[in-house]
Amino acid sequence: MKVKIINFQTEAEVVVIHPEKDDPSSFRSNLATLRSDFKQRLVRVIKAPLVAENELGLGDKLAKTMGVVDGNDIVLTGRKKPQALPVIMKKYDHKKWTSDDMRIIVDDINNGNLSDLEMAAFTLTMQYESLDTDETEHLTKAFTIHGETIEFNEPVYDKHSIGGIPGNKVSLLIVPIIAAAGLLIPKTSSRAITSPSGTADTFEVLANVKFSAEEIQEIAPKTRGMLVWGGQLNLAPVDSEIITRVERPLSLDPESVIIASILSKKLSTGVKHMVLDMPTGAETKMPSRKQAQDLSMLFVEIGRRVGIQIECAITYADQIVGHSAGPALEAREALNTLMGNGPRSVLEKSVELSGILFEMAGIAQRGQGAVMAMEIVQSGKALTKFREIIGAQGGDPNVTPESIEVGKYQSVFKAPKDGYIAYISNNQLKSIAAALGCPADKKSGVILHRKIGEFVKEGDVIMELFASREGALDHAIQIATTKSPFRQEGMVLERIGSGSIDLGRKLIADE
Amino acid sequence: MKVKIINFQTEAEVVVIHPEKDDPSSFRSNLATLRSDFKQRLVRVIKAPLVAENELGLGDKLAKTMGVVDGNDIVLTGRKKPQALPVIMKKYDHKKWTSDDMRIIVDDINNGNLSDLEMAAFTLTMQYESLDTDETEHLTKAFTIHGETIEFNEPVYDKHSIGGIPGNKVSLLIVPIIAAAGLLIPKTSSRAITSPSGTADTFEVLANVKFSAEEIQEIAPKTRGMLVWGGQLNLAPVDSEIITRVERPLSLDPESVIIASILSKKLSTGVKHMVLDMPTGAETKMPSRKQAQDLSMLFVEIGRRVGIQIECAITYADQIVGHSAGPALEAREALNTLMGNGPRSVLEKSVELSGILFEMAGIAQRGQGAVMAMEIVQSGKALTKFREIIGAQGGDPNVTPESIEVGKYQSVFKAPKDGYIAYISNNQLKSIAAALGCPADKKSGVILHRKIGEFVKEGDVIMELFASREGALDHAIQIATTKSPFRQEGMVLERIGSGSIDLGRKLIADE
Numbered sequence A, B: 001m002k003v004k005i006i007n008f009q010t011e012a013e014v015v016v017i018h019p020e021k022d023d024p025s026s027f028r029s030n031l032a033t034l035r036s037d038f039k040q041r042l043v044r045v046i047k048a049p050l051v052a053e054n055e056l057g058l059g060d061k062l063a064k065t066m067g068v069v070d071g072n073d074i075v076l077t078g079r080k081k082p083q084a085l086p087v088i089m090k091k092y093d094h095k096k097w098t099s100d101d102m103r104i105i106v107d108d109i110n111n112g113n114l115s116d117l118e119m120a121a122f123t124l125t126m127q128y129e130s131l132d133t134d135e136t137e138h139l140t141k142a143f144t145i146h147g148e149t150i151e152f153n154e155p156v157y158d159k160h161s162i163g164g165i166p167g168n169k170v171s172l173l174i175v176p177i178i179a180a181a182g183l184l185i186p187k188t189s190s191r192a193i194t195s196p197s198g199t200a201d202t203f204e205v206l207a208n209v210k211f212s213a214e215e216i217q218e219i220a221p222k223t224r225g226m227l228v229w230g231g232q233l234n235l236a237p238v239d240s241e242i243i244t245r246v247e248r249p250l251s252l253d254p255e256s257v258i259i260a261s262i263l264s265k266k267l268s269t270g271v272k273h274m275v276l277d278m279p280t281g282a283e284t285k286m287p288s289r290k291q292a293q294d295l296s297m298l299f300v301e302i303g304r305r306v307g308i309q310i311e312c313a314i315t316y317a318d319q320i321v322g323h324s325a326g327p328a329l330e331a332r333e334a335l336n337t338l339m340g341n342g343p344r345s346v347l348e349k350s351v352e353l354s355g356i357l358f359e360m361a362g363i364a365q366r367g368q369g370a371v372m373a374m375e376i377v378q379s380g381k382a383l384t385k386f387r388e389i390i391g392a393q394g395g396d397p398n399v400t401p402e403s404i405e406v407g408k409y410q411s412v413f414k415a416p417k418d419g420y421i422a423y424i425s426n427n428q429l430k431s432i433a434a435a436l437g438c439p440a441d442k443k444s445g446v447i448l449h450r451k452i453g454e455f456v457k458e459g460d461v462i463m464e465l466f467a468s469r470e471g472a473l474d475h476a477i478q479i480a481t482t483k484s485p486f487r488q489e490g491m492v493l494e495r496i497g498s499g500s501i502d503l504g505r506k507l508i509a510d511e
Helices: A060-066 A084-093 A099-110 A116-128 A133-144 A171-180 A199-203 A213-223 A238-247 A255-268 A289-306 A327-338 A344-361 A369-378 A381-392 A426-436 A470-479 B060-066 B084-093 B099-110 B116-128 B133-144 B171-180 B199-203 B213-223 B238-250 B255-268 B289-306 B327-338 B344-361 B369-378 B381-392 B426-436 B470-479
Strands: A002-005 A014-017 A031-035 A040-047 A055-058 A075-078 A156-161 A185-189 A225-229 A271-280 A309-316 A409-414 A445-448 A461-467 A492-497 B002-005 B014-017 B031-035 B040-047 B055-058 B075-078 B156-161 B185-189 B225-229 B271-280 B309-316 B409-414 B445-448 B461-467 B492-497
Touching: A002 A060, A040 A060, A055 A060, A084 A099, A084 A116, A099 A116, A099 A133, A099 A238, A116 A238, A116 A255, A116 B116, A116 B238, A133 A238, A133 A255, A133 A289, A156 A171, A156 A185, A156 A255, A156 A344, A171 A185, A171 A199, A171 A225, A171 A327, A171 A344, A171 A369, A171 A381, A185 A199, A199 A225, A199 A327, A213 A225, A213 A381, A225 A381, A238 A255, A255 A271, A255 A289, A271 A289, A271 A344, A289 A309, A309 A344, A327 A344, A327 A381, A327 A445, A344 A369, A369 A381, A409 A470, A426 A445, A426 A461, A426 A470, A461 A470, B002 B060, B040 B060, B055 B060, B084 B099, B084 B116, B099 B116, B099 B133, B099 B238, B116 B238, B116 B255, B133 B238, B133 B255, B133 B289, B156 B171, B156 B185, B156 B255, B156 B344, B171 B185, B171 B199, B171 B225, B171 B327, B171 B344, B171 B369, B171 B381, B185 B199, B199 B225, B199 B327, B213 B225, B213 B381, B225 B381, B238 B255, B255 B271, B255 B289, B271 B289, B271 B344, B289 B309, B309 B344, B327 B344, B327 B381, B327 B445, B344 B369, B369 B381, B409 B470, B426 B445, B426 B461, B426 B470, B461 B470
Parallel strands: A002 A055, A014 A040, A156 A271, A185 A225, A271 A309, B002 B055, B014 B040, B156 B271, B185 B225, B271 B309
Antiparallel strands: A014 A055, A031 A040, A031 A075, A309 A492, A409 A461, A445 A461, B014 B055, B031 B040, B031 B075, B309 B492, B409 B461, B445 B461
């Protein structure tokens, strides 16, 4: 049939056929398969006198997805029962998925062959019948079959965080520290979903974060480090279908998908050695140490099987890292820290995670990596490298903390009485930041002036809010009825590595 | 807004708004809530210049569902997150559903508030996290809140089969046997989904099976028995949403839904005493005796809690009951059996299940029910009652087996060699019957002339096929490459009752 673009605006993927044509969609699900030269999607079929018999009506948006314009050839056929369905159903009888099974399922997801219902069956199955180590390995490998790859002629180092803690701007320090030592760390990051700012959101305040695979392959070997937005690239993209279509609407987050999502993207970018930050604490993804340990060991083992050396750092996350949350405020705090004026928690966490990578690379002895990283910061080499990376990514290498603009609508919160800060709610902080406009409004955010364990006197400033719109500030002030700051200590509580897993070792720095 | 019926034919539930109007549907799911005076549905929204700004475009089919015509008022609003969603999500943490939780979920299903994804989350949760007895009781009770009820001034008796075995025409005998003894048995039945014929399909060959609740309340007390199609009534209808939208497409069949579906409909029709047929054997829903025993005990217990006395009969189902499969052939065989010319398996199973009901009613001593039922058949009272019921339901009370028309395209299969019949595949039989046209084509079907354990000689007729269309017969012949018949024995293997559960007692009749 010939494509006819019609005035149809909708999120739903529907096509229009002439009323006299046979509707090929299945009776129950009303889904049919639409196929262009570029793409295949499941669509719903409507008969309406808006097109001729040889035409198929598509809205703008769907036409764009399919990569077609008016008059192009396009094929609409009855939906074949996806091969993945009987494979998914094996799990009803508690059978294991083989590597072939995983490939079949992931291929069908990639080809747009699964309905919402079938995607839900796959994902809920993983929620209830946890995958074993073999199956998680198969899932990881199946994810890597699709999408772009970025290749380098040398081993790639990486730092990744499973997220869940606000204010975690340490990647902005770790990348220049690692790169300054000569290791290659072209780090891809995500944008924030529920947190005040993702690494990509924060670094975008200082430089461009959107680069093609070719550009990264060209720039990174020179600067040794980059901070780019991974969403722009098409790295092992199948997980995003699962996350967007099922996990988010149903608040699901099966462990096997977490592991496979992360590691498949690392495989696609040539990562060989990775330190994995596991923020653990109240109101985070990992409330208990035990949970973080179990997930760490699984990561280490799956990493080993797919060829990535991983060490996990279970980090303190009962409260914000540093003092600021929000893109501009966090960029400013990261820069300040590299310049020697930042909070101890940001510096320590960055240095300790960098140190683990140095030890993995064999350029520092076990126990000496953090010392080496600290020297790189204190000598100014990390700052120089940071400015070089900003420049290479199209930003102003001479940026100063003061020149980073923040929201002009501001409000100060004071302690209502004397007393120690005993607790800070991560979720409360996130709600306030979201109300202020984070992460979309770069200039919005929160500064917590005091943290857990500090003694404050009535009237001391404990929190400042920043917004670009007065209404957003008012809304945030309304939400901010209870606040609090918190205790500083060494951020790495425990380290779990490949080979010598050393659960007992504590890396708690002195105050 | 005002309804405007537009030329839109689709199974999908979509509405059209003017391109300048705000689309109230949610960004991710594209669903909005459509509300008329009668009904509420989730719909997808399309913007197209097919309606004016104050109009909402609906296809014929959706307009009918909503009970609206051109110019009626109708409301389209943003979809509120269903209350049921957080309740469903409780199960991710293995929590129990309370009776209030179940009501919230079932109400949201009934009100058309759940997306396919959310329905799948609910159903898959029950598949993986089996509900306990309390939760199954809550689900059963929640199902009964919605839909029609049929009331009588006296206790209602009932026979139900969980299905899965072809040729199970015994309800056509049991209803007249029970009614002839004066007990009230206004039996509702379903149509076949995958089997050659459901009780409603079979009895429809002889009489009308579509009656309103009022008609049943009027006719049944006079005849004491009826055989009607339950699908016509609106009895505890919520299960059908779950079954049609999720269970069937995903081949799921969680036990708790089986129990709640059956018992809620029984509660809605005033059933107080029920014998439950659990066909158990190779290629049935219950392949193992243990499984059937466990499900039986759960049925008995949930029945006790909701006020229905249940006895379960685990029945032999390694092969077809009687010799025929298909509506007309089964109606003919049932009539023949009541006239004294039927297969022993049909007679025995009918008499034994009827006997259990007589014992439950206290009109026969324990162990004597089947004798009483056999007397009712042999005296001709059951036949007289059967003809009376046929007449009361608008059929010909003088119908003869020969006058029941069967398909004129027929084919005979002969044994290819001498030997005992060792096995008959229920699934193979069902495929042949489906190819012949069952259950839609009443005249189509299969007769198995020999059954498991019989010795046949090369050239003996073992199977006959009947179809109304030559193409269907050809197709069925093609499928029928292997066939077989089977051993006759007393059909009830075991009986599990309320109060005195008597697992040891066997009711295997002599050959």
